[in-house]
Amino acid sequence: MACNPSNCQSNCYGNEEKAEVVVGEEYVSANQNQNLCIKCKTKEPIGGDEGRMFCIECFRSNLYGKFRLAVTSHAMITPTDNVLVAFSGGPSSRVALQFVHELQHKSLKNFDASRDRSLPVFGVGVAFIDETTISPLPSHDIDRAIQDIRLIVSNLAPPIKQLHVVPIENIYSGDGTNRLKNLLDAVSDTTGKEDLLLHLRMLSLQKVASESGYNKIVLGLCTSRIACHVILATVKGQGYSLPADIQYVDSRWEIPIVLPLRDCLVQELNMLCHLDGLKTVELLKGPCSGINGLVSSFVRILQEENPSRECTIVRTAGKLTPFHFNRILESDDSVIPLATRRRQKRYNLKPNESISSESFCPICNSPLNKSDMLRLSNLGSCQTSSDSFGAACCSSCRFQILPKDPSSMDHFYSLLPQPLVARAKHSSYDNLSLLREQIQDCLLSDSEDDS
């Protein structure tokens, strides 16, 4: 039922009864002198629910340890990299920024100390997506938040990190404010609108990363958020593509995405912000509504009832088969330190344990499942581009984002930013034969014309 602390990779603590069973004598002895940290057994543990068993130092090093293990064992950040941290101002991305900064700081110290200076120090940039034009919040509130964010970034010790404040409408060439507004207005489903915005946010991160020469994007997604995503994807019928989103590495994008905080709970991240006085900026996210809001409150209540629930959810979903792009491609082995390469062998996916998928939904970039591809391959060639765009989308996006009424599809299509349109063109025309190959066993006739 509960997450078993002895094999849970996320180091969640379970509840006390469970810990007692598994940790056994060690725990009992710690329990006798209740006021000591279970790790160093010398200092007092900190208060609060999640960190109650560790002292401040051990809590901190444990959390940083999870980050570092994720980074090194998946080659998320290597010396020649230039990484972009996506920073919303919330506690998760704040910790991600802090930890990446500390990692960079350490490697700078090593660089200065080493004689041959063989390992360069990786570069770090920070991106904030400015949604002033579509946010219901008053613009001066957002301006103030942006000022705070500038301060947070500039207060970090050297090396200097460039902050990119990117207006979300920049996904369009030229002034896209109205097109963006109209696009979001064209989505009638509340949940669909929220999800579309999420995809556009990713698009703008990709754009700024690509234009400014970054080669990795660091997201602060933590166990708690991933647990929500698991339930959300299940509820939206995205069971096929779900494993793609929840791995440490996701290189289906032009600029690969890495999730170094995948094993940290949001409660731990909040605690660290609190303990270390890391300033966060919280007013930016409006409350989720629709299905997204329902699911996040569902998961929150489950987590309150059992503190290892989120871990269990993520661990369960972690057993689903990932995709071939859920790893850093090993093209430039030489720059990856030997120790990392060794560890990577242990953790990284072997090609035969993953699914290879070549077709993606142009809106959410999810790999398409068989029934989506079957529909796509059955399309005739005499289609308008808006129709073929619609056909190339996954069933979830078709349901909650695309307009129901076929007559408004042209209008919707005309509002889409260019990169999304390009994705559809790429996926639907170029590899029809490839598609056919993958679904061959489901087709009833051999000839193309029959369909």
Add this chain to the structure above:
Amino acid sequence: MEKGEEEKPTKAGSRLCCICNQRRAALKRPKTLQQICRECFYEVFEEEIHQVIVENQLFKPGERLAIGASGGKDSTVLAYVLSELNRRHNYGLDLFLLSVDEGITGYRDDSLETVKRNEIQYGLPLKIVSYKDLYGWTMDEIVKMIGLKNNCTFCGVFRRQALDRGAALLKVDKVATGHNADDIAETVLLNILRGDIARLSRCTSIVTGEDGPIPRCKPFKYTYEKEIVMYAYFKRLDYFSTECIYSPNAYRGFAREFIKDLERIRPQAILDIIQSGEDFRISTFTKMPEQGTCERCGYISSQKWCKACVLLEGLNRGLPKLGIGRSRGPNNDRKNGTKETNGAKSIESKQCGTLDF
């Protein structure tokens, strides 16, 4: 599509059925929110089930099929619809009703009366197997001995076996159960929440136990609970709707409420969860327990003794904790995988083992 609010309030009955466009719409179909008339509702309801049966090749002509009948709405509608479809589409099935009498006074005795009426109404032969006959204990006696904690474990384990034994007595080829789409969606979620990857991979199968003695199938896999209730209501079907007196609060679990909330926002979500469950690909080779037979009763079992025999042994020796949780029994050489039921109450709905296939 969050249609709930979007739908313009029209005067009741002023709109035509959007399927036949002739009769007045009498109801909003829970699955699609279409406004349709009663006749069209019966038709789409039955036709969808027929399609599921045909597409999944659930039955073969000449087969003997037992319908697990509890007297509740799901199994009553199942019995009615299956006998109707069997006639209409010439499935060539020999249908039987199969009930389990757990021996719960004030609950099962009343619901069995309903099943007995169904036997006459639908003209289907009925077989009742009772815990008393099979195990020598009624649930009333078990509860008297062990109290209200863990009693659902006994009931669930015994029922599972009792259904198989009843099916064997009837010499049927298959058993059909009334599990509906809501039940299956809930099972998918629960298996994710509790980390049961092995069950997650098989809980959406429409046919289970094909390697066992008698396979079971779920013709209502895609049928919404609300539509089953609606069908029973409009058809004035005779069913029994009281909760088990030994787990009165078990039915409304937290996961169930969540699914109901989801359905309110987006009816499609139930089907989407099932779709996700079917699409999940399990990477690690999940170890399935080796199947053997119980040394005592010969029923399928992965252990030396089957679960029912372990529980029964405990009852007969006056040690009812035997086989519950991690206690030691004849199978103590292996780790016992039973989950404790008491901790999970708040998220699960059907405690009574009906979801354990």
